[in-house]
Amino acid sequence: MERTKEQRMLKIPPRKIMTPGPVEVDPRVLRAMSMPILGQFDPAFTQIMNEVMVMLREAFQTKNHWAYPIDGTSRAGLEAVIASLIEPGDRMLVPIYGRFGDLFVEIGERYGAEIHTMSCPWGTVFDPQDVINEIKKVRPKVVALVHGETSTGRMQPLAEIGHACRELDTLLVVDAVATFGGADVRVDDWCLDAVIGGAQKCLSVPSGIAPITYNERIEKVILSRKKVERGIATESDKKVASAMPIRSNYFDLSQLQDYWSERRLNHHTEATSMEYALHEGLHLVLDEGLEQRFARHLLNEKALMAGIEAMGLDLFGDPDCKMPTVTCVSVPVGVNADDVRNVLLDQFGIEIAGSFGSLQGKIWRIGTMGYGCRKDNVLAVLAGLEASLIRCGVTVCRGEALQAAMDVYDEAAD
Numbered sequence: 001m002e003r004t005k006e007q008r009m010l011k012i013p014p015r016k017i018m019t020p021g022p023v024e025v026d027p028r029v030l031r032a033m034s035m036p037i038l039g040q041f042d043p044a045f046t047q048i049m050n051e052v053m054v055m056l057r058e059a060f061q062t063k064n065h066w067a068y069p070i071d072g073t074s075r076a077g078l079e080a081v082i083a084s085l086i087e088p089g090d091r092m093l094v095p096i097y098g099r100f101g102d103l104f105v106e107i108g109e110r111y112g113a114e115i116h117t118m119s120c121p122w123g124t125v126f127d128p129q130d131v132i133n134e135i136k137k138v139r140p141k142v143v144a145l146v147h148g149e150t151s152t153g154r155m156q157p158l159a160e161i162g163h164a165c166r167e168l169d170t171l172l173v174v175d176a177v178a179t180f181g182g183a184d185v186r187v188d189d190w191c192l193d194a195v196i197g198g199a200q201k202c203l204s205v206p207s208g209i210a211p212i213t214y215n216e217r218i219e220k221v222i223l224s225r226k227k228v229e230r231g232i233a234t235e236s237d238k239k240v241a242s243a244m245p246i247r248s249n250y251f252d253l254s255q256l257q258d259y260w261s262e263r264r265l266n267h268h269t270e271a272t273s274m275e276y277a278l279h280e281g282l283h284l285v286l287d288e289g290l291e292q293r294f295a296r297h298l299l300n301e302k303a304l305m306a307g308i309e310a311m312g313l314d315l316f317g318d319p320d321c322k323m324p325t326v327t328c329v330s331v332p333v334g335v336n337a338d339d340v341r342n343v344l345l346d347q348f349g350i351e352i353a354g355s356f357g358s359l360q361g362k363i364w365r366i367g368t369m370g371y372g373c374r375k376d377n378v379l380a381v382l383a384g385l386e387a388s389l390i391r392c393g394v395t396v397c398r399g400e401a402l403q404a405a406m407d408v409y410d411e412a413a414d
């Protein structure tokens with residue numbers, strides 16, 4: 001079929017994206033992405049790489065030497081860490097409280113881990129002591145834990161588990177994809193050994209780059225698995241390499257860290273424009289200030305929750321472990337969740353998310369992340385949701401949602 005000129009045109013409808021990612025990208029990030037390409041060994045570019053590492057350490061609140069991005073979406077960061085740590089037969093414990101715990105299981109299995117899982121009902125998190133008891137029982141090499149579980153909107157406290165892992169000589173790998181840049185992630189204080197952050201969530205950078213950080217405990221394992229061929233390994237590399245080489249080439253952290261070190265050993269071609277985007281995104285986070293940024297996320301969350309409740313809807317999940325960047329709303333009985341989402345998108349250009357598995361059709365998930373985490377967006381999603389519910393035949397308290405949310409903002413301004 002011949003395509004008309006009209007059909008060949010890229011058409012992007014205006015949207016407010018209020019999902020748990022991808023979210024609206026900060027225009028300053030989009031501008032950075034349109035800058036000219038540099039060669040990856042150009043000192044001007046390696047300078048940018050070094051700045052990214054410095055800013056990542058600050059955003060991850062760590063003194064770790066290694067803090068750099070993996071090219072690929074967030075799960076590329078998860079896979080790089082797991083691939084580089086897990087040898088066939090290694091025990092890996094995954095406490096699962098939502099869908100992203102399953103992702104750790106899936107990746108660990110592919111690299112031959114002996115997987116042990118524990119679970120708790122969706123909408124809650126683990127009592128840290130239960131996880132610690134399980135670690136003592138299983139004695140895993142790696143514990144893989146999600147910090148902010150976007151599928152259920154819950155946040156797992158990590159400090160106690162982190163300290164216990166240090167004592168028990170277990171490596172703690174944390175998926176902080178949906179909290180990094182929007183809620184406190186204290187890599188050093190909480191004794192997290194490897195942490196993966198996200199780009200298209202609270203950093204408001206497009207999907208396609210995954211910031212990670214890890215400490216010497218992780219580095220020791222990685223170096224022991226360094227491949228010694230190819231004439232690039234140093235004598236000291238050869239001395240420490242004892243274990244089975246890392247199975248993945250693209251996700252081999254021992255090679256990637258050489259690429260990010262002063263040695264600049266070639267691995268893949270760095271995704272130049274994504275690097276610019278990450279640089280600008282991190283700059284914006286640190287410019288705002290971590291504390292101020294987290295406070296902004298909490299304020300918008302509070303206004304959104306107040307509005308939802310004033311609308312007569314129920315929030316889903318245990319409020320004590322709610323993620324500040326994702327708010328889950330129970331779909332009223334008899335209402336088709338997707339019908340309401342479709343009206344919201346068609347009439348208002350606002351996108352919210354459904355959920356997965358047992359929660360599919362049962363909850364809506366509203367993201368307030370990064371650049372999209374703003375008063376105008378919160379008020380718009382409340383107005384749109386209320387109107388869409390009425391359109392779908394639901395009788396709700398008309399007009400009260402916005403007033404409740406505006407009250408929260410007014411109080412904060414006083």
Ligand SMILES: *Cc1c(COP(=O)(O)O)cnc(C)c1O
Pocket residue numbers: 020021073074075076100146148149150175176177178198207208
């Ligand atoms: C979004 C998300 C991921 C996956 O990210 P991709 O960029 O889609 O690979 C992993 N973990 C959590 C908690 C997430 O919210």
